[in-house]
Amino acid sequence: MSGTGKSGSDAPGGELPEYADRVLDVAERIPPGRVMTYGDVAEYLDEGGPRQVGRVMALYGGTVPWWRVVRADGVLLPGSERRALQHYRTEGTPLREPKRTAGSREERGIPRLDMARARWDGSEPGPGGGERGPSGLPGEGGAPGRDG
16 A cells, blocks of 8 residues: 555455555545546556546545546536535635526536636645655655656
8 A cells, every 4th residue: 555544345354455545645635626537547647547546436535535536527426516516615626607508407506617727637736745756646755757
């Protein structure tokens, strides 16, 4: 494990699979008010894809700021819209207010994320500092990793 200290009840021995641990590390490093898509996280790790990241977040994401790992279209996680929206408003995450066209989810008053303004590419310092360590994650110190 890379040091998140998390454990997963679905994993043998209560330990997280290495890939899941890496995904959760990235989720924890996304600064408040910013988001990464499932695909962004996979690309950042240079491993897996959006579905694999989504599966990790579904199984283990409750221990990290899950609302910061999102769909590419900015639609809030179905079933968790209100909880996510509360986090976004608290953190000042850029939102696109509903247009209220007939039959749309916006008609129900649920905004989308403003992906152009909220998306984080990992290149700015997140919590823990700005330099990337050996695994390519920011804030670990040591030699810089690949560009985000």
